Amino acid sequence: MAEKMDYTPTELIVCVAARLLEDGKSVFVGTGLPMIAAMLAQRTYAPNLLIIFEAGGIGPQVPALPISVGDSRTFHRAVAASSMHDVMSFLQNGYIDYGFLGAAAIDSYGNINTTVIGDWERPTARLPGSGGANDIGSLCWRTIIIMRQDRRRFLNRLDFLTTPGYLTGPGAREAAGLAAGTGPYRVITQLGVYGFDETTLRLRLISRHPGVTVEEIQANSEFEILVPDEVPESMPPTAEELRLLREIDSMGMVIKQ
Amino acid sequence: MEILCEGRGELVGWRDPDEHRQWVRENKSRELKDKRMSVSEAVGRFIRDGDFIAVGGFGHVRVPMALIYEIVRQGRRNLTMAGKTAVHDIDILVAAGCVNRVEVAYSFGHELRGLSPASRRAVESGRCRVVAEISNAGYQWRFLAAAMGIPFIPSRNLLGTDTFEKSSAKIVRDPWSGKPVCLLPACYPDVALFHVHRCDKYGNAQIDGILVEDFELARAAQRVIVTTEEIVDEETIRRQPDRTAIPFFVVDAVCEVPYGAHPTQMPYLYYFDEEHIREWLTVSRTEEGARAYFEKYVFGVRDFEEYLERVGGVRKLNELRRIENLRDRMQEG
Numbered sequence: 038m039a040e041k042m043d044y045t046p047t048e049l050i051v052c053v054a055a056r057l058l059e060d061g062k063s064v065f066v067g068t069g070l071p072m073i074a075a076m077l078a079q080r081t082y083a084p085n086l087l088i089i090f091e092a093g094g095i096g097p098q099v100p101a102l103p104i105s106v107g108d109s110r111t112f113h114r115a116v117a118a119s120s121m122h123d124v125m126s127f128l129q130n131g132y133i134d135y136g137f138l139g140a141a142a143i144d145s146y147g148n149i150n151t152t153v154i155g156d157w158e159r160p161t162a163r164l165p166g167s168g169g170a171n172d173i174g175s176l177c178w179r180t181i182i183i184m185r186q187d188r189r190r191f192l193n194r195l196d197f198l199t200t201p202g203y204l205t206g207p208g209a210r211e212a213a214g215l216a217a218g219t220g221p222y223r224v225i226t227q228l229g230v231y232g233f234d235e236t237t238l239r240l241r242l243i244s245r246h247p248g249v250t251v252e253e254i255q256a257n258s259e260f261e262i263l264v265p266d267e268v269p270e271s272m273p274p275t276a277e278e279l280r281l282l283r284e285i286d287s288m289g290m291v292i293k294q
Numbered sequence: 295m296e297i298l299c300e301g302r303g304e305l306v307g308w309r310d311p312d313e314h315r316q317w318v319r320e321n322k323s324r325e326l327k328d329k330r331m332s333v334s335e336a337v338g339r340f341i342r343d344g345d346f347i348a349v350g351g352f353g354h355v356r357v358p359m360a361l362i363y364e365i366v367r368q369g370r371r372n373l374t375m376a377g378k379t380a381v382h383d384i385d386i387l388v389a390a391g392c393v394n395r396v397e398v399a400y401s402f403g404h405e406l407r408g409l410s411p412a413s414r415r416a417v418e419s420g421r422c423r424v425v426a427e428i429s430n431a432g433y434q435w436r437f438l439a440a441a442m443g444i445p446f447i448p449s450r451n452l453l454g455t456d457t458f459e460k461s462s463a464k465i466v467r468d469p470w471s472g473k474p475v476c477l478l479p480a481c482y483p484d485v486a487l488f489h490v491h492r493c494d495k496y497g498n499a500q501i502d503g504i505l506v507e508d509f510e511l512a513r514a515a516q517r518v519i520v521t522t523e524e525i526v527d528e529e530t531i532r533r534q535p536d537r538t539a540i541p542f543f544v545v546d547a548v549c550e551v552p553y554g555a556h557p558t559q560m561p562y563l564y565y566f567d568e569e570h571i572r573e574w575l576t577v578s579r580t581e582e583g584a585r586a587y588f589e590k591y592v593f594g595v596r597d598f599e600e601y602l603e604r605v606g607g608v609r610k611l612n613e614l615r616r617i618e619n620l621r622d623r624m625q626e627g
Contacts, residue, residue, distance in 0.1 A: 068405045091430060092352040092379075093504030105405050107352030107379075109561035109618070112504055120505040121352075122438055125431035129450055148455075152398075152427065157460060163417040163424070165409070167457050168379060168400035171429035175451040198456040213454030214465065214474030290406055 147202025497545025
């Protein structure tokens, strides 16, 4: 059992993310890592995971990695091939337990930027924008964010707040009119897994990935990350998880990155 | 109603609902009439310089590419485009200099395939301007409001963010719950373009698979151009009326274009042409490369049929059909 396993940081991230999803719950899934995580969960821990795609796929049994959230694989053997109005309305009506998002940058309250680096009028780099991210971050019960972590991505101040986390802290979401009881739940990076402190709603370390130190985690963030006394190690991918992952993304479009 | 906050993005595509009703009364025929025409005639008649256009499908899925290439061929300029998860279409139109203003939900990226070199370059150099931000749900609800003939629709997204700040939405106090709620203004594009699986000569259009927001968008736009894999007789439509997503009286032009979504995917029929998309993403890293692409695939061919020959013809198209269908067989086996 103590056999040493070779896996990429991306494979670890996807496995950790998949384990968060519960059987019999619903998840709204975006492009890339979130798709693979949801597919892995459906093949392992959560066979009855209700996967929903923003372009209208409801409850598919995803056969192979979709390249787009509108790809026909997103409604393969689905219970319904519907519309964006329909699934976004389910989101707004409280039917969606988990939302899965990627992010270019994040702040300590879990607010996300995917719109611009630099000034909005004259950007240094133009990114794609909200897509469905603002909708998911506003409306699903628990948002899970999967991203790469470094000092240019874990920021004190975002250039643009695309998708709401806890905004400026306790009470801010409700004051803005966002649905009560919603918000970011976990952030998963190549270094560790984070939650949000119950009182301050700031990012708080839950586990560090094998071989990663708390110092490293802190050094890769511009803001201070809250650290509990005990920080366990994340469980590495199992052989079975890796086998499935490599089957799901046989071209290595995502997991090889 | 108390206005709590106002977005400062440009209000794109809004009309007074009474003005739109009047326009519909005078301009949209309720007669069953033959609307078949060529792609070149449809673009020539219904898309003008300066128009605000929106395109059906989603990302790289069911995008009316024959119409997109024809817009490039006819050299339309100063178009504003709905960046409603617009991926390949907007990248081509921005790179070709046809579109220079965008309201963005999702643009300038190709999802898993990475960012769009050509359109990002245009935005970062100021040649193409982002005039407002919104989200995917936000955009389709703007179309829904227009389709319903109401001036705005309330929603619970965008609140508290810069996406709202750069949008044309407003936040008011909901007179019933007392909570802040977002109001999205109706959005009526001048022209909407779609590619569908089948359509009769009058414009009754049926789509297989997800509708995305085509149902709402077709009803919101002033002019609607539909390209279709095949034109079927009226009887085929009337036998399965529950399949009709877009009824004839909102449609202005019907063009039969087999493989009209290439290189994007047509659900159940053909897969993405990854090779061709990769070629575009590679050559469009430079201005010269993008220009050479348009010379080869748009200006250097007479029409879409010749374009299909150039991208690999029957052999390539059959291969894309096989990939789209193989996945089903693999799953069942």
